[in-house]
Amino acid sequence: xxxxxxxxxxxxxxxxxxxxxxxxEPLSFWGGVDLTSGAIIxxxxxxxxxxxxxxxxxxxxxxxxTAGAGALxxxxxxxxxxxxxxxxxxDPAPIAASKTAAMLGHxxxxxGLISKSLRPVLKRFGPGVDGGQFVVQCSKxxxxxxxxx
Amino acid sequence: xxxxxxxLTPDDLADLEGKRGRAVQWAMDLVMSVAISxxxxxxxxxxxxxxxxxxxxxxxxxxxxxxxxxxxxxxxVPTTLNASSADLTDEAMHCYxxxxxxxxxxxxxxxxxxxxxxxxxCAPYFLQAPPAxxxxxxxxxxxxxxxxxxxxxxxxxxxxxxxDLACALVGRAPYAGVMxxxxxxxxxxxxxxxxxxxWFDDRIGFQLIGYAAGAAAGAKAALIKGLPECLxxxxxxxxxxxxxxxxxxxxxxIEGSTPEALSHQSAMRNRDxxxxxxRDLHNIAESLRSDLRSNPVGVCIGTPHxxxxxxxxxxxxxxxxxxxxxxxxxxxxxxNTYADxxxxxxxxxxLSKGVTIVRDTCTYYGALFEKTNGLLLTNSxxxxxxxxxxxxxxxxxxxxxxxxxxxxxxxxxxxxxxxxGWNDR
Numbered sequence: 001x002x003x004x005x006x007x008x009x010x011x012x013x014x015x016x017x018x019x020x021x022x023x024x025e026p027l028s029f030w031g032g033v034d035l036t037s038g039a040i041i042x043x044x045x046x047x048x049x050x051x052x053x054x055x056x057x058x059x060x061x062x063x064x065x066t067a068g069a070g071a072l073x074x075x076x077x078x079x080x081x082x083x084x085x086x087x088x089x090x091d092p093a094p095i096a097a098s099k100t101a102a103m104l105g106h107x108x109x110x111x112g113l114i115s116k117s118l119r120p121v122l123k124r125f126g127p128g129v130d131g132g133q134f135v136v137q138c139s140k141x142x143x144x145x146x147x148x149x
Numbered sequence: 150x151x152x153x154x155x156x157l158t159p160d161d162l163a164d165l166e167g168k169r170g171r172a173v174q175w176a177m178d179l180v181m182s183v184a185i186s187x188x189x190x191x192x193x194x195x196x197x198x199x200x201x202x203x204x205x206x207x208x209x210x211x212x213x214x215x216x217x218x219x220x221x222x223x224x225x226v227p228t229t230l231n232a233s234s235a236d237l238t239d240e241a242m243h244c245y246x247x248x249x250x251x252x253x254x255x256x257x258x259x260x261x262x263x264x265x266x267x268x269x270x271c272a273p274y275f276l277q278a279p280p281a282x283x284x285x286x287x288x289x290x291x292x293x294x295x296x297x298x299x300x301x302x303x304x305x306x307x308x309x310x311x312x313d314l315a316c317a318l319v320g321r322a323p324y325a326g327v328m329x330x331x332x333x334x335x336x337x338x339x340x341x342x343x344x345x346x347x348w349f350d351d352r353i354g355f356q357l358i359g360y361a362a363g364a365a366a367g368a369k370a371a372l373i374k375g376l377p378e379c380l381x382x383x384x385x386x387x388x389x390x391x392x393x394x395x396x397x398x399x400x401x402x403i404e405g406s407t408p409e410a411l412s413h414q415s416a417m418r419n420r421d422x423x424x425x426x427x428r429d430l431h432n433i434a435e436s437l438r439s440d441l442r443s444n445p446v447g448v449c450i451g452t453p454h455x456x457x458x459x460x461x462x463x464x465x466x467x468x469x470x471x472x473x474x475x476x477x478x479x480x481x482x483x484x485n486t487y488a489d490x491x492x493x494x495x496x497x498x499x500l501s502k503g504v505t506i507v508r509d510t511c512t513y514y515g516a517l518f519e520k521t522n523g524l525l526l527t528n529s530x531x532x533x534x535x536x537x538x539x540x541x542x543x544x545x546x547x548x549x550x551x552x553x554x555x556x557x558x559x560x561x562x563x564x565x566x567x568x569x570g571w572n573d574r
Contacts, residue, residue, distance in 0.1 A: 011186045026367075026397065031535055035207065044436070060370065063397045066201045066289040070310040072206035089368060090186040096311035099179045106212055113186065 006114060006143040008086060012098035013080055014108035017137040018083035020125050020145065021055040028064030029071040029093070038080030056136040057070060057082040058114065058122055058141075061091040072097035075107055084138045085112040088119055112139050155184055156191040164319050172222035177261040177320035183312055184323035193285050195226055198317035199273045201289035202310040203230035203260060204514075206251040217314075222263045225320035229268040229276065231258055231290045233509045236268065238484060243506065244258040265317075269509040270483030272386065272454040274301060277485075282408065283329060287316030287458050291393030291533065292386065292453045294539070298400035302408045304328050307399040327370065327399045333403050335372035335413055338422040339365060342375040345427050349377055350386045350567055351548035356530040359388035363396025365423045371401040372413060372420075378405030383459045389531040390453050434568075437533040437534045440543035441563070445525035445555045451481030451513045452532035457492050466499045466553055474503045476554040484508045512536075524561060526552045 016143045024046050027033070032042035038053040052075065062068050069092070075081035076097060085094035090113055098109040114122070125145055133148040163169060164177035184192060203211065227401055235253040259457075261267050268276060273288070274296045280286055280303035287307040288294050289312075291395055297303045308316060316322045326332040337363040348354030355376070362371050373388075380388075385406060402410035450463070463480070480499065486492055487508050500506060513536040526547045527533050536544040547555070548567055555561045 009186075011182045033415060053308065063367075064291065064394055066291055066307060066309045066313070067204070067206065069312065070202055070206035070210055073209050073213070073311070077209035077212075078207075090188075092183040092186070092306075092312045093309040095182050095547070096179060096188060096309050096315070099175070100311045101209070101212055103175050104209065104216065115237060 003084070003125070006105050006118055006122075006145070007056060008112040008114055008141055008143050009140070010110055010112040011095045012102075012109065012111035014084065015139050016056060016083035016110050017135060018054045018056045019148065020134045020136045021050060021052065021057050021082070022055065022123055022125060024031075026060050026063035027060060029068040029075065030065040032064065033071060033072050033075065035071060035078070035080065038075055042068070043089075043114045052082045053080055054083045056138065057085045058060035059087055061089040061092045069093040069096040073100050076101045076109055077104065081109070084142065086112050086114050086138075087099035088114055088116045112138075114143070131141075152181070152185070155181060155189060157181070158192075161192060161319075161321065168510050169354055170219045170220055170222075172220035172381060173318055173494045175217075176315035179312060179315040180319055180321060180323065184304075184325065187306075187323050187325035189323035189325035191283060191324050192321040193328065195285045195287050195316060195481060196281060197226050197286050198224065198228040198313055199231065199286070199288040199293055200265060200310075200313045200317065201231045201288060202314060203257055204232065204510075205249060205256050211252060211255060214256060217470045218259050218262055224264040224317040226317055228265045228271045228317045229270075230257065230265050231269070231273075231293075232271045232511050233257060233269050236507055238508050268483065268485060270341060270454050270485065271511065272456060272483060275454070275483060275486060284386055285322060287313055287322045289313040292390035294399050295389035295393050295401060297390050298327050298333070298403065299407050300382070300528045304401070333370060333400060333409060336369040336420060337371050338420050339371055339373045340375055340422055340424040341373060343426055344375075344395065344430065345423055347511060347567055350429060350517040351528075351550070352384050353465075353528055353530065353546060353548055354430070354567075355380070356387040356504060357433050358425065359391035359431050360530050361394045361429050362388075362401060363392030363394065366396050366398045366401070366461070367393070368397045370398060372404065372410060373401060374404040376405065378402060379466050380406040381458065383456060383462075386456070387529070394531050394534045414549065425570065431495060434546060437530060437544065437546040439523055441541065441545060441561065443523045444559065445476055445526050445545075445561050446542075447476055447526045448478045448552045448556045449481075449523050449525055449532055449536075450478065450529070450549075450552065451507070452513065452527070452529040454481050454483045455485070457495065458485060460486075460492065460495045460499060463468045463549070463553070464495050464502070466550070467499075467502050467504075468508075470553070472557050472558045476556050477557045478504045478553075479507050479512050480504055481507045481511055486530035526555055526561065528552050
């Protein structure tokens with residue numbers, strides 16, 4: 001399974017490479033993620049138990065509490081956060097967390113927007129599909145999806 | 150990111166270029182980045198801000214606030230603070246103790262040093278001089294954002310932590326989404342005509358409708374039709390809070406109750422419509438009433454913070470019981486409501502009836518109930534939804550009368566009339 005490089009619009013700059021985690025439903029970082037482990041703990045989320053550590057997180061957008069950016073900042077700084085966050089709908093929360101982490105001298109976590117038309121394409125690369133593992137590299141304004149070694 | 154897409158004033162540019170310090174530069178860079186992501190053509194001047202980051206969210210947050218303070222950060226507009234993770238009033242004996250409470254205090258101290266007011270409430274619309282119709286704000290806290298836009302007719306994006314502070318530091322916000330006339334037009338209709346009337350006997354029926362509306366609307370502005378007219382502020386507060394848990398929308402119109410609902414009637418003909426059935430509300434309620442086997446050990450009211458009308462109502466209801474309460478009732482309110490001379494009588498009356506008044510914080514932060522293994526009753530969908538992940542107990546959504554009855558009798562007997570004969574497990 002291959003896909004052409006995907007154009008993205010970056011709102012917080014940075015380069016990253018990590019396993020793809022494609023969320024089937026929106027997630028609240030506040031209350032929905034365990035800050036000490038980076039695992040999704042929202043009892044109603046279909047991907048409960050998945051870890052956010054160093055993944056390239058792709059989702060429609062975050063939901064729920066406006067404190068989500070604060071939770072994401074803690075995850076990033078403690079090493080339990082994603083390597084990059086890309087959404088199909090614009091979302092201030094990951095932008096705010098990334099730029100605040102950068103102000104603290106932390107590695108810049110890229111945050112960007114992906115065209116909604118690519119959702120069906122990227123969804124196929126989610127965890128568990130075809131039993132395959134895919135990694136995503138974000139560089140400049142492009143995402144590349146590759147099979148992991 | 151294309152910076153030329155946004156029309157910045159000379160003042161905005163000076164902020165962005167760091168001419169007014171590093172805190173302002175960080176703030177304008179963030180405000181502009183969010184503005185570009187939202188396709189805002191420009192920024193607008195705001196009259197106020199409300200910050201969600203007034204609680205102790207962790208060590209990185211404290212480090213960041215210390216860093217901003219070191220850069221002499223100062224808010225440019227009147228800025229209120231959301232609830233803390235602890236009751237910080239001196240006489241409080243409950244909620245976070247020791248180091249956690251000191252960290253919560255430090256967060257507030259740092260923000261007040263930047264010019265914020267230590268209001269510590271998630272219901273800033275109950276403070277004196279609430280925002281005016283049509284005024285621009287940068288508010289965070291999902292329930293407050295929904296209330297400000299929907300009920301007051303003020304205009305605020307659903308600001309997240311740090312983005313809210315950034316807007317306050319530059320006094321500007323992106324002109325996008327619900328800040329514009331077009332962005333306030335509902336894109337989805339929630340029809341409640343088919344629901345049984347008994348849902349309207351208690352405010353949790355309205356909250357369940359709010360939750361269903363938020364889940365259906367996602368990020369879209371919604372219009373709810375078919376509800377009784379002229380709903381009171383406590384009911385509207387509950388609808389907004391529940392919609393803010395399930396959805397990411399910043400605004401909803403309620404036919405017959407909110408000020409801009411009527412102006413959108415003609416635009417609504419070709420919109421998506423979702424018709425709610427009793428089963429939809431039962432399903433949501435079931436997820437918030439998962440365990441009814443144990444006995445209740447506490448009642449939590451005031452998420453978001455209760456206003457004076459609700460306090461008066463509870464006080465009157467408790468007066469009708471001949472016995473005093475057997476299990477604790479906690480009511481969370483803002484410290485300004487508590488201190489307001491107009492409300493001293495009702496607060497004193499509740500205290501004399503054995504009610505515990507919690508200020509500054511929300512009981513779902515946990516420390517009140519560390520050793521609890523019974524039921525915690527609440528008349529708040531928001532409390533029930535968030536407490537299930539944060540507390541070692543079984544939250545049970547119940548009507549206000551069920552909550553107070555249980556507090557007096559020590560047992561929970563569901564009101565079958567309200568639950569439409571639905572069999573609780």
